[in-house]
Amino acid sequence: MIWRWIALLMMVFMVGSAPAPALAVTSHAIFESSTLNQVIKRNKLVVGMEVEFFPFEYVDEKGRPVGFDVDIAELVAKELGVEIEIKDIKFNGLIPALQAGKVDMIISGMTRTLTRAKTVTFTQPYFETGLCVLLSRKRAPEVKTVEELNREGRILAVKLGTTGDLITGKLFPNAQVNRYKDETACVREVVTGRADAFLYDQLSISKHHKENPETTHAILKPFTHEPFSMAIRKGDPDFLDWLNFFLETIKTDGRYRELYEKHFRDIL
Secondary structure, X not given: OHHHHHHHHHHHHHHHHOOOOOOOOOHHHHHHOOHHHHHXXXXXXXXXXXXXXXXXXXXXXXXXXXXXXXXXXXHHHHHHOXXXXXXXXXXXXXXXXXXXXOOOEEOOOOEOOOOHHHOOEEOOOOEEEXXXXXXXXXXXXXXXXXXXXXXXXXXXXXXXXXXXXXXXXHHOOOOEEEEEOOHHHHHHHHHOOOOOEEEEEHHHHHHHHHHOOOOEEEEOOOOOOEEEOOEEOOOOHHHHHHHHHHHHHHHHHOHHHHHHXXXXXXOO
């Protein structure tokens, strides 16, 4: 009899000490904590971008942010039925600002990469381009291909934190790479002959070459694939689904095409 009581006590102890089952996270709880819900509740969408990347984001004569990305951001806010605030942040500070909750999303000509995707979640691409090269007529008049830049003595100018910066170590290990915070500083290095080349997106390189035809030449055939995507914080499926649905909708109903022609018709 005593052994029966001991066995019964052991069963009670084992049941009592078993961990309580974890409560399932409901879809409602996920939505309540989502950026989508928070934006709607506060009636404001805060978008981070570096407002010096023509024609995606730059300032007009009145100092107001304008450009393709600005129009896309304003269209997002319109479809959400909320106001919009654009925060001008240096490119290499955009992801830290997003992680810190200072902005709700990033729309700033940011290329979707595996490295960046470790810390943020990207939407489907809303624009696709590639890296090209602005070349100095003084330092690199004979350069015809990108591969010729991977030599000792070559000096490459790149903007800090961009994909041009990120790929130089792999593609141009023999060249000297100088990093600058501003796009204009990179262009100036090439124009004045202090650098052989500036690596940047196709539209910008084309623009800078047209503005400096006597001191530069360019390779305008992209040598990388650059899909620009919106970035949001990790773990936010509701906001991600909504933004992807938004992009699909405006590409289908013609609004994307209208914005594309507005900003790129005279450039491409």
